[in-house]
Amino acid sequence: MAYTVRRPNLTFWEKLYLPNIIAGLAITLKHLRKMLAGETHVVMQYPEEKWDAHLPEYYRGAPTLVMDQHGREKCVSCQLCEFICPPRAIKIKPGHIPAENEFAKVEKAPEAFDIDMTRCIYCGLCEEVCPEQAIFLRKEYAITGESRAEMVHDKAKLYELGGTMPNLVHKWNPDK
Amino acid sequence: MALLNDIPWFLIAASVAKTLFLIFLVVLPLVSYTVYAERRVSALIQDRLGPNRTGFPISLFGFKKDLQLVLGGLGQPIADAVKFLLKEDFTPGHVNKVYFWMAPVLAMVPALSTLAVIPFGNYMFGQKMVVADVNVGILYVFAIASIGVYGIVLAGWSSNSKYPFLGGIRASSQMISYELSLGLSAVPVLMILGNLNLADAIDYQVKNGWLLLPFTDGKLTLRELLLWVPVLISFIVFSISMFAETNRLPFDLPESETELVAGYHTEYSSMKFALFFLGEYAAMIAGSSVITVLFLGGWHVPFLPVNTLESSMTAPGAVLGLIHITAFFAKVALLLGIFIWIRWTLPRFRFDQLMKLGWLYLFEIALVNIFITAGILALVR
Numbered sequence: 001m002a003y004t005v006r007r008p009n010l011t012f013w014e015k016l017y018l019p020n021i022i023a024g025l026a027i028t029l030k031h032l033r034k035m036l037a038g039e040t041h042v043v044m045q046y047p048e049e050k051w052d053a054h055l056p057e058y059y060r061g062a063p064t065l066v067m068d069q070h071g072r073e074k075c076v077s078c079q080l081c082e083f084i085c086p087p088r089a090i091k092i093k094p095g096h097i098p099a100e101n102e103f104a105k106v107e108k109a110p111e112a113f114d115i116d117m118t119r120c121i122y123c124g125l126c127e128e129v130c131p132e133q134a135i136f137l138r139k140e141y142a143i144t145g146e147s148r149a150e151m152v153h154d155k156a157k158l159y160e161l162g163g164t165m166p167n168l169v170h171k172w173n174p175d176k
Numbered sequence: 177m178a179l180l181n182d183i184p185w186f187l188i189a190a191s192v193a194k195t196l197f198l199i200f201l202v203v204l205p206l207v208s209y210t211v212y213a214e215r216r217v218s219a220l221i222q223d224r225l226g227p228n229r230t231g232f233p234i235s236l237f238g239f240k241k242d243l244q245l246v247l248g249g250l251g252q253p254i255a256d257a258v259k260f261l262l263k264e265d266f267t268p269g270h271v272n273k274v275y276f277w278m279a280p281v282l283a284m285v286p287a288l289s290t291l292a293v294i295p296f297g298n299y300m301f302g303q304k305m306v307v308a309d310v311n312v313g314i315l316y317v318f319a320i321a322s323i324g325v326y327g328i329v330l331a332g333w334s335s336n337s338k339y340p341f342l343g344g345i346r347a348s349s350q351m352i353s354y355e356l357s358l359g360l361s362a363v364p365v366l367m368i369l370g371n372l373n374l375a376d377a378i379d380y381q382v383k384n385g386w387l388l389l390p391f392t393d394g395k396l397t398l399r400e401l402l403l404w405v406p407v408l409i410s411f412i413v414f415s416i417s418m419f420a421e422t423n424r425l426p427f428d429l430p431e432s433e434t435e436l437v438a439g440y441h442t443e444y445s446s447m448k449f450a451l452f453f454l455g456e457y458a459a460m461i462a463g464s465s466v467i468t469v470l471f472l473g474g475w476h477v478p479f480l481p482v483n484t485l486e487s488s489m490t491a492p493g494a495v496l497g498l499i500h501i502t503a504f505f506a507k508v509a510l511l512l513g514i515f516i517w518i519r520w521t522l523p524r525f526r527f528d529q530l531m532k533l534g535w536l537y538l539f540e541i542a543l544v545n546i547f548i549t550a551g552i553l554a555l556v557r
Binding site: 021025027028029031035036040042043045 | 522
């Protein structure tokens with residue numbers, strides 16, 4: 001059964017489309033005039049204007065490693081972040097803390113820790129899963145480099161970006 | 177100076193100078209900056225800024241930062257030109273080599289050639305400011321502009337691929353349909369002017385006021401008032417056909433970016449694409465110039481004195497000549513602005529709507545217009 005769509009009856013002027021065309025031209029002209037007069041709110045002009053000052057608390061930038069208030073690197077190379085990372089951007093080589101070290105109790109520290117920033121998707125799962133609260137996503141978002149080698153952040157770079165974050169839980173309390 | 181005009185080499189040198197001035201110093205920069213103006217104006221219409229900064233990459237040569245001149249985005253066409261020069265010019269394996277290479281040339285050269293008969297100024301230094309003062313001015317324009325169709329059709333055909341093929345076919349049918357209205361709508365104007373020579377057309381408009389605005393000579397006769405109606409209809413039909421001839425929205429089916437990837441110039445890259453791209457804008461400029469000359473009085477500024485051959489060799493005559501040339505290009509720029517404005521307002525026509533408009537409406541209106549004009553001219557002699 002053919003279903004005929006009921007179309008509205010157009011007046012003569014409406015069928016000509018000319019009044020609509022003129023109305024459309026008036027709308028575009030209004031937009032043009034408003035932009036030229038500065039009345040329209042324009043998006044910010046990067047890089048002169050940035051929104052770094054207004055980044056929310058929970059903003060997920062580049063992942064970094066942190067040290068605690070005693071200067072110890074918090075990461076114990078348990079490799080949980082490596083296993084949970086969806087694009088497999090993290091590569092860890094676990095290592096041993098020598099017995100003479102003041103933090104020998106911790107036993108493990110990463111020998112090498114690489115995050116390939118061309119793979120990282122800034123999801124924050126590594127931060128969620130870390131049992132030592134060693135990896136945090138900071139507010140840095142403009143990660144650029146001139147070669148693929150430059151885009152792989154090694155351990156030194158990660159600690160440099162991360163800085164220090166005091167322990168929330170004194171897991172490795174020397175008094176225990 | 178009149179004697180100098182008899183010396184052949186002087187005539188040749190003067191023509192070459194006018195051609196160089198017109199094409200290389202005015203039209204080609206105008207084409208590039210029309211592209212820039214389109215990007216800026218379209219951005220402003222869409223509530224965003226266009227390209228408003230250009231950095232010259234001197235950091236490649238060892239300087240610390242790229243050079244940022246105060247020009248803002250005005251260096252963008254230069255950047256585009258450098259990009260087109262340095263890009264890889266790739267000819268795919270599956271194309272018809274002869275026509276593939278010929279097509280961009282056929283798109284650009286007719287557009288620039290039509291500018292040879294456009295009078296862009298009054299007398300200056302004893303020379304008429306038109307490269308070729310032929311007595312068949314407007315006929316030459318229509319003839320050469322028709323060759324521009326071949327560029328698009330050959331590009332679509334030789335690319336040997338689906339989307340360019342469709343673009344080429346649509347272009348050929350569209351341009352043929354609107355050629356008729358273009359020519360027929362110019363006939364009433366030519367009947368009023370009595371002459372095909374474009375420089376004489378402007379002389380007529382200097383004496384009797386612009387065709388579209390007959391009051392610009394200070395007086396309005398009954399004849400002018402009666403003739404205003406067909407001239408207005410002629411202007412509208414001519415402008416719409418000019419939009420269709422230059423493949424500008426709302427008639428841009430051949431290169432519709434949302435449907436056909438890039439239409440007839442899909443397979444082109446670098447300089448060949450630049451020729452198509454700039455050829456389209458050069459055709460726009462040529463079309464706007466013809467509309468200006470026929471309807472808007474060309475280089476004439478109302479109530480400003482006009483140079484004669486003798487007075488053009490004096491210093492105030494030279495200044496007046498410059499003012500006239502500037503006035504011409506100001507009118508062309510205004511028309512280009514309207515082209516851009518309409519492009520970013522109207523949606524594209526469907527193919528059957530386009531054909532219907534060309535064959536059923538514009539063609540008839542243009543034909544009837546000729547008879548109306550003839551009747552009025554016979555009545556109010």
